[in-house]
Structures are given as C-alpha cells and as structure tokens.
Amino acid sequence: MTTSIQPNDVLAKAEALRNNLSTGFRDEIVKSMYSEAESIAHRAVKTASDKKYDFDQKIDRLVTSPITGLPIMLLLLAALIWLTVEGANIASDAIATVLFTLGDWGRNLFNYMHAPWWVTGFVWDGVYRGLAWVISVMLPPMTIFFPAFTFLEDLGYLPRVAFNLDWLFKKAGAHGKQSLTMAMGFGCNAAGVVATRVIDSPRERLIAILTNNFVPCNGRFPTLIMLATVFVAAGFGGLTSSIIAAATVVGVVLIGVGFTFVMSWILSRTVLKGEASAFTLELPPYRRPNVGRILYTSIIDRTIFVLWRAMQTAAPAGAIIWILANVPVGASNLAAVIAGWLNPFGVLLGLDGVILLSYIIAIPANEIVVPTMMMMYMGAGMMVDGPSTNEAIRSLLIGGHGWTILTAINLMLFALLHNPCGTTIITIYKETKSLKWATLSVVITLGTAFLVTFLTATIARLLGWA
Amino acid sequence: MNLLYWSILVLALALILFLPRVGLLALYKNWRTAYEREQVEDALKHLLDREQSGRHASPESLGGTLDLSRAKATRLIETMETQGLIESRGAELHLTAEGERWALHVVRAHRLWERYLADEARMPLGQIHGEAHRREHNLTDAQLDALDAALGHPTRDPHGDFIPTREGSLPKAEGTPLTAWQADRPARIVHLEDEPAIAFEQILAAGLRLGQTIRILERTPQRLILSDGENEYRLAPTVAANVTVAPLPESELLKREAMPLVELSHAQKAEIVTLDEAVQGFTRRRFLDLGLTPGTIIYPELQNFFGDPRAYRVRGTLIALRKDQAAQIWVKPV
The missing domain is CATH 2.30.30.90 (Ferrous iron transport protein A (FeoA))
Structure with missing residues (x-):
C-alpha cells in the first residue's frame, strides 16, 4: 500500500523550506544564467583584436577629461542649436509660402461660392491658418534637431555627457541622465518628457519630467532671439550687437538651467523625498551610426509624433484666436476687451494684457505666441508676422504700446519659465498617467514665472530703472 | 424676493450637508467607519503581538497601546466581542480564530508595505513604519497577493520580522536579544524592533542597521559598547534589548x-x-x-x-x- 502525497503537504513543505533559503538565492539564479550565457558566447563569438578597444579608451579619456571634456560638450550643444535655428529659418519660409498660398486659394474658392464672410474667416483665417503656422514653424527645426540628436545618441556619445555631469545632478537629488532629457528639451519639451524613459528610477524620472520645461525649446528660441536682437542689443552696431544678442540668449538659457537645478533640488527634498536610487549607467562602445535607423527614429518616433499632437491642439487654438479677433464689442473686439481686463495684472509682472492673453490662447504651441501678439498690437483679424525691420518693431511696441526694456526682459523670462505648452502637458499626463503630476508641472512653472517676473518688475521700479 | 433668496440658501446648505456620498454628513460617516475599522485592526495587532511574545493582552495594555481612555477601551472590547473577534477570560483578552486570521492579514499588509517603502520607494527607514501604518487598512487579500507578487514574495520585512503568508502561517521569531548575547562572539543583527519609535530612532541614530556584523566590547549596567571592526557604537541596555542578533551566516x-x-x-x-x-x-x-x-x-x-x-x-x-x-x-x- 502506498501513501499518496497530498498537494497541501507539498505546499506546507515548500513554505517551511522557503524561510531557510539564503537571501542570496536570487543572486545564484542570475549568476547561473550569466555563466550559461557566457559559455555559449565563448563557443560562438571570437574576438579579433584589441585595436577597437584601445581606440574607444582614447576617445573616452578625451571626452571625459576635465580639460577637453567640458569644451567638447558645450561646442557640440552650441553647434546643434545653431544648426537648428539657422537651418530652420530657410525651410520655414519656404513651407510657410506654400501653405499660405494654398490658404489663399481656399479662401478664393469659398468667396467664389459666396460663402458667408464668417465661414471663410473661421475656416481659412482661423483653423487653417493656425494649423499652417504651427506646421511651418515647428516642422523644420524638428527635422534638423532630432536627426542630429539621434546621431550623437547612436554614436554612443550621449551617455558620456551624463557621466560627466552626474556630480551636478547628484547634488540636486536628480539623475545624471537628466542632462540628456534636458538636451532633448532644447528640441522639444514634449520629446524631452518622453525621453525621460531612459531614467529607470521612478523618482528621478519624475523630477526630470517636472523640470524639463525650464529648458527653452525650438518654439521659444525665435522669440528669445527676436527680443534679444530688437531690444537688448539695440543701439549697438554691427558685430557688437550680434555678440550682445547671442550672449543674452545664452544668459537666458543658463538662467533656465539654473532653475532646473534649483527646482530639482526643491522637489527631491519635498514632494519627491527619498534616498537616491540606483545610479547605473551603461557606457556603450562607440559605433558607426546607422543612417536608416536615425532617420526612422527621429522622423517617425519623434517629429511626426510631436507634430501630430501639436496639430490636434493648434486647430482649435486657431479657431479661438480668430473668434477673439473678429467678434466686435462696441468699436473694439473681444480680444482687445479681454486684454484690457488682464492689463493691470500684466503690468504688475512688468508685461501687459496683450502678452498675457497671447500666452493664454497660445497654450497649444509656443510658436504662435508672437504672431498672436502681433495680431492684437497691429489690430489685424488673424495671426500675422510682425513688421519686417527691427526699427519698425521697436516703434510699434515702444512707441505705440508703451513697451520698455523691462517689458522685453520680463517677456524673455516669462517665455523661459512659463507653463508647458499643451502638447507637453498632454505628454506629461500620458507618461505619468496622473492628473496630479500634470497639474503640478503647470503650477510650479507658472508659479516660478509669476514670481520671477513680479520680482524683477518690482525691483526695477523701486530702483527707478523702469 | 427675500423669501426666495433664503429658501435657496437653506436648500443649498441642506444639500451640502445631506447629499448622499459627497455631502458632509456622508463624508463624516465614511471617515468614522474607516476610523473605527482602523481601531479594531490596531487592537487585533496588539493582541497578536502579545500572544506571540507569550503574554496576554488586558484592557489596560490595549488602552495604553492605542492611547484610549478606559471607557473607550471597554467599548471597543465590547464591540469586538460581539463581532466574534476576541474573548475575555477574566482580565485576559484572547483572539478567536477569526480574530487571529484578521490580525495576521493586517500584519501581512503592514510588513509588505514596509518592504515596498524601503526597497522600491527608498524611503528612510525611520519613516516607513508610520507610512505603512497609514496604508495597512482596508485592503483585500487579492490586493495583498498582488503586492506580494510584485515584491517577489519576500519572507521578511525591513526590520527582520517574518511576513505572514496568505494562509496565515507566521514562523517564530529567531535570534537572541543583544543584551543576552555572549560578549566577544561575532553576531549578525537580524531584527531591529521599530516600536517604540523613540528607541528605534536611537538605534538608527547610533548607526546600526540590519545585516551588520558586530561584537560586544564592553557591557555595564549603564551601557553597551559594540564594534563592527571600524566604528564603535554605544547603546543604553533598554535600547539594546530591541536589537536581536544571531550567529554569522556564510555570506558574512x-x-x-x-x-x-x-x-x-x-x-x-x-x-x-x-x-x-x-x-x-x-x-x-x-x-x-x-x-x-x-x-x-x-x-x-x-x-x-x-x-x-x-x-x-x-x-x-x-x-x-x-x-x-x-x-x-x-x-x-x-
């Protein structure tokens, strides 16, 4: 006669044995997997020479040394941004010409069919113009920035940047890889937020997400450059003026980077408190970049992805902008009335009502802030480019609308620090799956922007500068 | 006009107060139920803790641990008796089978949360007890199983206590209190008692941690001096009684x-x-x-x-x- 073993006996036995397992038994499992893999690799893979290895080591020493490492990094970043801004200018103009010509044809077609003026205006000067503007301003910089960035990524250089800068981020309670997501933020903050997936510890990843917006993206660079050239560098001639404009933009960017560290530090000691998680960073060998993959990841995964989200929010924004500019209120229009309400608050921050209203209705994309502002200042019925010369812009804003140098500087600060654009907010929500973090990202940036502009305006006024 | 105004105001107030689910009264009721349940669960934990250390709980010990007045403690005991969770035998309180099952469930929740907070959320060790205490209530077995699986079925909490299994088995604690350990024999810290919090803070402040290898250098009625080979640690004997040690394992x-x-x-x-x-x-x-x-x-x-x-x-x-x-x-x- 055999005694049968009951399942419960087995379970009970396992339960009893479990507590006697050494804590290292998981390590043993992983170890055995690795040794199995190693023995397979040993049979199948032959290493030819150490030449490649020595070459890699030489490059590594060069890019991580104190004397050459930092300059190489800054030069590459500067080149990346310069290439994007310069290259995008040409392409943007071409795309804008084509798209706006199409818009004219559409409007003519509607007129030919005797559509009411408000249907034509709403569809072509509102929705279509909003879409066309966002595409023409957003697409070119992204198609230049993303492939260039992906090139450096594929090359294997980017992890070295994280390695070089980790000590700084460690002090702020953040992860060294945040330097990469910040660099990505120069291209687009929404893409920067997505890029935080490379940070494997949840807390440090949230810090990187919430502070990414302090790095100005492609959409904000033209505004910063325009203000620096037209206002700050005004009165200087030729080369001096270019240098001063460039220095101003660099200065603003550095202020943003400074705020990133301060905010990371604050977050890691308040809402996101805890001990630093594992910092592990793989430094892969240098590889020849794969052009096909670069184009695929940068165009499909990044450019189209971001552009599609932006277009979804730009079309309604275009409609709202057109309605505000075309609904008459007495002798004026709705936009002017609301701007009038907002004006006292705007003045308190060293800005004005038109600027605040532009930022409210241009939440979907930072690219349309300036055209919306110009539309209201020039009394136009749709988004427009500003006057074509620097003198004309100055006389319109300073002469016509009471701007001072303080307005220009505070607008630069506000552009740098204000809330993330609609696309970025949606992306933060989708990445964190939490309304709380998306809201917090708006609160901390907008709060900082209000506080900083209010302080500069008040101090400047107390000192009698403005 | 005035009448209309006032009746709207009264109606609004009534709605704010009496609306089901979101009204103030409903919110208060929810809070009250949760609070009562938490009290019951804390009481069960206290009884289990006493039974495991071979003593028995009494209305006084219960009132002291939960910080309740005598009248409130008596009322709590009565409620729990009618729920069939505990039995009074003279001055002693005993857990019924149902009470013990529930108590183990709460202990399991507490220790699993502690494991999570220490390993995954990387919270400082001094803070995890309080946070785990807030999270241990109102959880189903299925939720705990999910947490258990996500953590890789840990057997011990970060203080070295065993975590009860779903079936409710809880191995006996092992080891010797540091105060009873033979001097000069190397020992490994297997458990740091986290209650009372003041003693635990002192242990942490002294720099002792779980898994550390130590040796007793000196023992007087006033203090214990320990060494891990590099640093020396000083503890009052009352605090040292909350540190449990065992012989060195192989990895040490x-x-x-x-x-x-x-x-x-x-x-x-x-x-x-x-x-x-x-x-x-x-x-x-x-x-x-x-x-x-x-x-x-x-x-x-x-x-x-x-x-x-x-x-x-x-x-x-x-x-x-x-x-x-x-x-x-x-x-x-x-």
Missing part, C-alpha cells in the same frame, strides 16, 4: 576577507564576492541585470573629473556607478 564570512568596490585603485582587477545585504529590491535587481554577479571580474577604468561616478569594466561593457552604490559591492582583488 565571505565579506570579511573582501573590500568594497569603491576602494579599488585605477585598473586594479578584482572578483565580485557578494552584494551587500542592505541592497534589496530595485537596486539589487538593477545590479544583477547589469551582470554584477558573484564571481565576475571587474576593474575601474574611467574616472569622472570630480571623482564620482566612476566607470567599471565588467564582462566587456563599461558601467558607471556612483560612490555610494560601489560601496555596496564587495570584491576581492585578484
């Missing part, structure tokens, strides 16, 4: 001939002996994923210009680690 013996990875000099080759026991959860998994397994050859190859982090060559790849991480990997130079 390995560690004694090893040094932390962070102390290797440039390009000095070494073999990984073991990962420190203080490294658990997320960090340990990460280390293992990267191939930092015992027996692997590793050497520092690249130094950041500020000294931290440093990159190590392991299995042909270059992996950067911060100093505090590299201090948790024990190696033996080869």
